[in-house]
Amino acid sequence: MPVDLRCALFYSGKDIFKNRKIFIIITLSIILATANIIVINGLINGMIEDLVDNTVESSVGHLNIYPDNNERFIEGIGIKEQRLAALKEVEAYSPRISATGVLSNKELSVSNTILALDPDKERKTTKLLEKLIRGVAVNSNDKNAILVSSRLAEDLKLDVGDEATLAFENGIIKVYTVKGIVRTGNLDFDSSTIIMPINEAYRQLAIDNMASVILIKLSDKSMTEMYRPIIMQNLDVNNIKTWKEETEFISNFANSWRSISSIISGVGLIAAAISVGIVIYINVIHKKRQIGIMKAIGTNNAFIFTVFLMEAAIFGVIGVSIGDFLGYLAIKYFEANPFYDAISQTWISAKFESRLFYIVTIVSFVVTILAGVYPAIKASRVEIIKAIWGT
Amino acid sequence: MEIIKTSNLKKSYMLGKVEVKALNGVDTSVEQGEFVAIMGPSGCGKSTFLNLAGMLDTPTSGEIYLEGNDVTNMNSNTRAEYRLKYIGFVFQFFNLFNELTVMENVMFPMMLNKLSDYKDRSKELLNLVGLGDRLHHLPSELSGGQQQRVTIARSLANNPKILLADEPTGNLDTKSSIEIIELFRKLNQEREQTIVMVTHSPEIGGMADRILHFRDGTIENI
Numbered sequence: 001m002p003v004d005l006r007c008a009l010f011y012s013g014k015d016i017f018k019n020r021k022i023f024i025i026i027t028l029s030i031i032l033a034t035a036n037i038i039v040i041n042g043l044i045n046g047m048i049e050d051l052v053d054n055t056v057e058s059s060v061g062h063l064n065i066y067p068d069n070n071e072r073f074i075e076g077i078g079i080k081e082q083r084l085a086a087l088k089e090v091e092a093y094s095p096r097i098s099a100t101g102v103l104s105n106k107e108l109s110v111s112n113t114i115l116a117l118d119p120d121k122e123r124k125t126t127k128l129l130e131k132l133i134r135g136v137a138v139n140s141n142d143k144n145a146i147l148v149s150s151r152l153a154e155d156l157k158l159d160v161g162d163e164a165t166l167a168f169e170n171g172i173i174k175v176y177t178v179k180g181i182v183r184t185g186n187l188d189f190d191s192s193t194i195i196m197p198i199n200e201a202y203r204q205l206a207i208d209n210m211a212s213v214i215l216i217k218l219s220d221k222s223m224t225e226m227y228r229p230i231i232m233q234n235l236d237v238n239n240i241k242t243w244k245e246e247t248e249f250i251s252n253f254a255n256s257w258r259s260i261s262s263i264i265s266g267v268g269l270i271a272a273a274i275s276v277g278i279v280i281y282i283n284v285i286h287k288k289r290q291i292g293i294m295k296a297i298g299t300n301n302a303f304i305f306t307v308f309l310m311e312a313a314i315f316g317v318i319g320v321s322i323g324d325f326l327g328y329l330a331i332k333y334f335e336a337n338p339f340y341d342a343i344s345q346t347w348i349s350a351k352f353e354s355r356l357f358y359i360v361t362i363v364s365f366v367v368t369i370l371a372g373v374y375p376a377i378k379a380s381r382v383e384i385i386k387a388i389w390g391t
Numbered sequence: 392m393e394i395i396k397t398s399n400l401k402k403s404y405m406l407g408k409v410e411v412k413a414l415n416g417v418d419t420s421v422e423q424g425e426f427v428a429i430m431g432p433s434g435c436g437k438s439t440f441l442n443l444a445g446m447l448d449t450p451t452s453g454e455i456y457l458e459g460n461d462v463t464n465m466n467s468n469t470r471a472e473y474r475l476k477y478i479g480f481v482f483q484f485f486n487l488f489n490e491l492t493v494m495e496n497v498m499f500p501m502m503l504n505k506l507s508d509y510k511d512r513s514k515e516l517l518n519l520v521g522l523g524d525r526l527h528h529l530p531s532e533l534s535g536g537q538q539q540r541v542t543i544a545r546s547l548a549n550n551p552k553i554l555l556a557d558e559p560t561g562n563l564d565t566k567s568s569i570e571i572i573e574l575f576r577k578l579n580q581e582r583e584q585t586i587v588m589v590t591h592s593p594e595i596g597g598m599a600d601r602i603l604h605f606r607d608g609t610i611e612n613i
Binding site for chain 2: 014018290294298303388
């Protein structure tokens with residue numbers, strides 16, 4: 001005789017709603033576990049997306065040409081720039097020099113990265129020079145002006161208009177005026193970078209027509225894989241990385257975070273599911289006689305199993321649905337109202353991802369159902385005579 | 392027509408390492424429309440016989456026939472279906488579903504049996520047992536006698552061929568006991584309901600058509 005699901009649902013519903021306090025507490029634990037997974041993962045997604053955007057906007061191009069292995073600089077920048085300008089899909093490019101130095105303000109000193117660039121070309125390629133929080137950007141012709149990253153400025157107690165002494169890696173020491181303070185949201189960049197015009201770096205480092213990297217902006221950033229071999233051939237360079245490769249470390253970092261948060265969220269979800277299982281199990285123990293009577297009046301083992309599994313399903317449907325709804329609302333709220341993270345000094349917003357939403361819904365529901373399997377099996381195996389006589 | 396027939400019915404249990412013979416070769420039959428009482432001292436096998444006749448348990452050996460069909464070795468699902476459609480049970484401790492109302496308790500077996508008019512029928516049955524005004528009460532809101540009447544209404548839900556009652560008055564006061572037995576008599580006379588009832592009380596047993604006296608797992612006389 002097939003199980004009458006309507007009849008099983010009728011009894012499960014009556015049984016589950018009998019003790020409203022327990023029902024509310026157990027459902028609440030599933031609601032919170034489900035919403036927690038959605039919110040935490042939504043925040044991580046938002047944070048990672050912001051980090052990638054900040055990095056792509058300020059630190060890397062869609063394609064980035066690096067020197068060959070064992071070389072520090074790309075040489076012959078002039079001819080390479082001419083060839084880049086001739087390529088149709090290349091919208092802009094910006095050569096940069098990377099060097100190291102020590103910036104000092106009175107008795108305070110910090111090792112830092114010197115990023116030298118052509119402000120005009122950089123503006124066309126990245127938004128780095130728009131990331132000023134105070135002051136103005138450097139010009140191509142500035143000889144005594146630098147921009148200082150926000151953390152570095154804090155560490156050295158520098159502000160716009162202050163003078164600081166920069167010791168280059170070749171031993172040359174020069175005093176510069178801080179023209180602006182930059183904050184990109186990229187923790188590494190913001191902690192210890194100074195920006196100066198590339199011509200000034202050429203002068204102090206005694207080099208010319210060279211670059212540590214050339215950032216290239218394409219008309220469409222999804223064309224990077226297609227355009228990489230074209231640029232390699234046209235410019236006779238071998239070492240080109242796409243923006244995805246450049247931000248791979250962020251993805252790896254994100255995946256590590258996701259793994260950790262998944263473990264924490266999973267523990268919460270399993271704890272909620274176990275509480276469902278325990279409540280149903282206790283119900284089964286208390287209801288042995290009633291289960292015996294149910295069998296005596298003509299229900300079979302499959303029906304009893306279905307009744308108690310359905311109780312877990314009811315907890316799951318209600319808890320997961322409300323958890324989904326609250327999680328969705330929270331994500332939408334944080335999408336519209338980013339919050340400020342004092343550690344990274346950036347605004348963090350959430351990002352709703354429908355794929356994650358569906359996965360969380362299915363996993364939460366399945367885990368809750370699974371929690372009901374053992375008590376349901378236990379219930380279905382109750383022996384009629386022993387149950388009725390309580391032996 | 393014989394509605395229940397048993398042949399050399401035996402049932403033994405293991406109590407630790409000791410074998411206890413609860414039934415030791417019972418040969419009997421009950422005619423359709425009969426009201427039979429089973430009496431005897433504690434431990435003589437009355438309830439064991441009722442459990443076997445009601446297909447709640449399986450015999451160690453022997454045969455059980457219901458309406459001429461050998462039901463001895465039916466599988467558990469077929470037995471469950473048989474119990475649902477052909478047998479009604481009334482227990483000593485009422486054993487209602489506490490989370491269901493009076494009407495829902497009576498409706499439930501009909502829902503299981505996929506009857507469509509279960510609401511009307513459950514009202515009819517509750518009127519029959521005198522509880523038409525208690526449809527939406529919970530069992531905990533009723534007296535013992537009233538709860539037993541709900542159990543009787545539930546046992547009649549699917550028009551069973553056989554009503555088996557195991558000490559139905561064992562937990563009731565005298566007044567309620569008489570009401571229940573009068574209800575049984577009414578069902579037996581007006582609806583020709585076959586009833587097999589286990590009781591300790593000679594007064595209550597005396598109201599049946601026939602008494603089966605059990606002693607040491609066998610029927611003493613008929």
